[in-house]
Amino acid sequence: xxxxxxxxxxxxxRVLEASEVDLLFSYYNxxxxxxxxxxxxxxxxxxDATSSIVLxxxxxxxxxxxxxxxxxxxxxxxxxxxxxLDGGLNVTPFDASSGESRKxxxxxxxxxxxxxxxxxxxxxxxxxxxxxxxxxxxxGFGGNYTRLFNEKNTExxxxxxxxxxxxxxxYPIELRPGFFDDRITGNGAYMPNFTEFDKENRNSYSLxxxxxxxxxxxxxxxxxxxxxxxxxxxxxPFQRVYFGDTEDFFIDDFQLADDxxxxxxSRLKVPFGGRLNYYVNDFLVLRSYYRLYxxxxxxxxxxxxxxxxxxxxDKFTLYPAxxxxxxxxxxxxxxxxAALSTSEFYTSDYDLSKYDAHQYGLGVQYxxxxxxxxxxxxxxxxIDLRFSQYDRSDxxxxxxxxxxxxxxxx
Amino acid sequence: MAKPILFVLILICSSSCVVxxxxxxxxxxxxEMQLSARPCERFETNFHIxxxxxxGANGGKTGGGCGCN
Numbered sequence: 001x002x003x004x005x006x007x008x009x010x011x012x013x014r015v016l017e018a019s020e021v022d023l024l025f026s027y028y029n030x031x032x033x034x035x036x037x038x039x040x041x042x043x044x045x046x047x048d049a050t051s052s053i054v055l056x057x058x059x060x061x062x063x064x065x066x067x068x069x070x071x072x073x074x075x076x077x078x079x080x081x082x083x084x085l086d087g088g089l090n091v092t093p094f095d096a097s098s099g100e101s102r103k104x105x106x107x108x109x110x111x112x113x114x115x116x117x118x119x120x121x122x123x124x125x126x127x128x129x130x131x132x133x134x135x136x137x138x139x140g141f142g143g144n145y146t147r148l149f150n151e152k153n154t155e156x157x158x159x160x161x162x163x164x165x166x167x168x169x170x171y172p173i174e175l176r177p178g179f180f181d182d183r184i185t186g187n188g189a190y191m192p193n194f195t196e197f198d199k200e201n202r203n204s205y206s207l208x209x210x211x212x213x214x215x216x217x218x219x220x221x222x223x224x225x226x227x228x229x230x231x232x233x234x235x236x237p238f239q240r241v242y243f244g245d246t247e248d249f250f251i252d253d254f255q256l257a258d259d260x261x262x263x264x265x266s267r268l269k270v271p272f273g274g275r276l277n278y279y280v281n282d283f284l285v286l287r288s289y290y291r292l293y294x295x296x297x298x299x300x301x302x303x304x305x306x307x308x309x310x311x312x313x314d315k316f317t318l319y320p321a322x323x324x325x326x327x328x329x330x331x332x333x334x335x336x337x338a339a340l341s342t343s344e345f346y347t348s349d350y351d352l353s354k355y356d357a358h359q360y361g362l363g364v365q366y367x368x369x370x371x372x373x374x375x376x377x378x379x380x381x382x383i384d385l386r387f388s389q390y391d392r393s394d395x396x397x398x399x400x401x402x403x404x405x406x407x408x409x410x
Numbered sequence: 411m412a413k414p415i416l417f418v419l420i421l422i423c424s425s426s427c428v429v430x431x432x433x434x435x436x437x438x439x440x441x442e443m444q445l446s447a448r449p450c451e452r453f454e455t456n457f458h459i460x461x462x463x464x465x466g467a468n469g470g471k472t473g474g475g476c477g478c479n
Contacts, residue, residue, distance in 0.1 A: 031459075051455055106476065129452035138475045153429055163475050189476040194440070202431070204475075213446050214430045222445040226466040273467030275445050287442065293464035302463040309442045312413045327463050354462050364449075367441070384450045392461075398456060404450030409466055 003326050014061045014163040015116045019409035021378060022054040025402070034352075035078035036094065037172075037256065039055030039240040040336040042393075044396060045077035060157075062118070063249035068110040075103045082238045083173040084254050085181065091252040106133045121148045130162070138165040144208075155222075159208040167200040171239040175254045184256065186249035193341065194259050202232040218279040227245035228269040235263045238344030241334075243341040261347035263332055269295040273303075277314055280406035285309045299352070309365075321388070350394050361388035363402075377406035 032044035040205035052070035059065055095100060108131035116123045122145075130140030130141035142161030146152065155287050173179060175194045184190050205228070212222035240257035242248070249256040273291035282288055286407070290304040307321040330352040332345040363386035372377025384404040391397050419434065430438065437443065447468060448454040459465045 022449055024452070025451075027455070028457055048457075050456075052452075054449070079413060108475075113458055127474075129475060133476070136476065140475055151429055151431065165475070167450060206465075214428070214435075216428055216435050217430055220438055220443065220445060224467040228466060269464070269466060271464060271467035277443045279443055285440065285442040289468070291464070291467050293466070295464070297463075299463045301462070303464070311442075325458075325462060330463065351461055357462070359454075361454075363448075375429060383447065386448075386450055388454060390457075390461075396461070397455065398461070400454055402450045402453050404448075406449075 007282075010368075012061050012118075014058055015114075015120070016056060016058040019058065020056045020381070020410075021407045022049075022056075022404060022406045023407070024052040024053070024054070026050045026400055028398065028400045030390075030396060030398035032392070032394070033094070033393055034353075034396065035081070036236070036239040036261070036347070036349035036351065037078040037081050037254070038084075038093035039242045040350060042081060044079040045096065046079075047076075048072060049072035059373070062116050064114045065113040066114070068108075070108050073103070074105075077102065077106070079238070082170060083175055085251065091254040104129060104134045108132075110231050116225075121152070123148075124145070135168045135170045135257070136165065136384060137168070138163055140164065153214040155210075155212040157210040157212075159210075159251070161204075161206045161208070162345040163204040165200075165202040165204070165232075167202065167233055167237060169197055169200050169233075171196065171237055171260060172240055172257045173302040175260065181381035182250045184249055185251075186256075187247050190256055192256070192258050192350075194257075197233055197235070197237060199265075202230065202234060204228065204230045205264065212260065219277065221274065221276040224271075224273040224275075226269070226271050228271075229266070229270070231266040233349070233375045234267055235261045236349070239349055240337055240343070241346050242337045243339055244337040245342075247339050248317040258341065259346075261349060262345050263347055264297070264345060265281060267295060267297055269293070283311055285311075293327075297352075298329070299327055301325065307361075308410055315367055317367070318364045321361040323359040323360075323361070325359070327354065329354040350396070353394060355393045357390060357392040359379055359388055359390045360384060363387070371410075374410075375407060377410055379410060381406040381408045 009224040022237055028048040030044060034040050037045045037284045051071040054068045056064055056066045061143035080096045081093060110127060110129045112125055112127040114125040125144045127142050130329045140161060140163040144159035146157040203319040207227045210222060210224045214220045239261045241259045241261050242255060243258045246258050271291055276288045280284040287307040291303040293301040302326050305323040307319055309317050309319040311317050332347050333352045334346055334348060336348055363384060364382040368380060371381050386402045389399050
């Protein structure tokens with residue numbers, strides 16, 4: 001016999017063979033004329049640049065530690081109009097102010113620890129999350145349990161997440177104590193019926209269930225359902241509302257707030273989604289996604305997404321994508337001056353209005369499984385460049401450019 | 411609502427009659443076949459969470475962690 005019998009010492013494949021680093025960057029720009037900060041009428045011009053680093057480290061054969069850190073910096077014309085009076089020019093909701101509220105930075109860190117069983121049929125993970133903005137602080141934690149069955153053809157996953165968030169409430173300048181300006185015009189005296197929110201906490205609890213199934217050699221699908229409960233301050237404190245049954249007051253062309261939005265202090269959300277992927281041939285894969293969403297604020301939405309990755313060569317993939325989204329309005333949404341001061345809840349945030357949206361995207365991926373290009377001690381595995389244009393029926397337009405790279409440690 | 415239920419039934423029925431062995435998973439294991447969003451899609455998911463009233467059921471955040479919905 002030329003072959004010796006294999007002994008009991010078998011090689012155990014690691015869950016993650018080597019450390020990996022994702023470097024991600026995005027540039028986002030939007031514009032529209034329905035800013036919530038100025039009561040549903042005003043510029044929505046906003047620019048955001050975000051960068052993230054995701055580091056995945058194998059701790060041993062079974063355990064992986066992932067650390068996700070990021071920084072997001074934005075400048076926003078609408079949030080600059082929390083105080084439109086610090087610009088020094090003619091005051092109007094359609095121009096940005098130059099004050100401090102026009103920009104902000106969000107920083108976050110999210111570590112995740114994942115353990116896989118010996119047979120790789122059970123995976124559990126635990127994660128934490130901390131983020132900070134000028135007017136918002138968030139701390140969260142969660143866990144996930146996954147079980148694979150049926151020769152790894154079936155996967156069932158259960159997860160839970162808790163976010164304990166805190167506002168540092170910022171109100172429109174004219175509603176702050178001691179506000180006075182001798183340029184105010186209107187009938188009578190400007191005395192809005194406004195009181196500050198007494199609670200600034202926002203808690204979110206979510207339970208997630210997912211089920212995935214291989215349906216054939218070329219097709220697999222998954223179903224997802226979340227149950228999300230939120231309570232606390234769900235209104236955004238600096239978003240103005242103008243009533244239809246009160247006098248109007250102005251400084252130049254800028255209308256002073258009658259109040260800020262008031263939304264219920266609880267919300268139940270139930271999104272239900274599904275993915276279906278089909279390997280057509282070595283040249284084309286079909287990736288599809290659909291989501292039905294319902295919440296107890298009166299919003300129902302549908303999301304459909306289709307992506308067609310074309311494998312041009314072994315290294316290059318081109319993936320055009322189209323996404324359609326439609327939603328009904330929240331029960332508490334009113335256009336400018338349509339709400340009444342006697343109502344309990346009201347907002348003029350067009351993100352909660354009825355609209356539909358189309359998104360067209362195109363991405364290109366470069367992949368080198370041999371990681372032949374090196375940076376320090378890491379080999380380049382993939383580069384993803386993606387552009388998407390987003391057009392909403394209420395006039396909001398946006399685009400986002402994303403660059404993602406993955407490096408593998410040697 | 412009928413379509414998601416039909417989809418569930420198709421999945422359950424299919425799972426009882428198809429078992430794809432490890433050596434037959436060359437297509438299923440293709441990177442493009444992953445049943446999750448691409449890593450670089452996370453930023454798009456973030457702006458959807460900000461700009462749209464709905465979120466969740468896609469691996470992204472379902473609420474909390476930012477001043478959005």
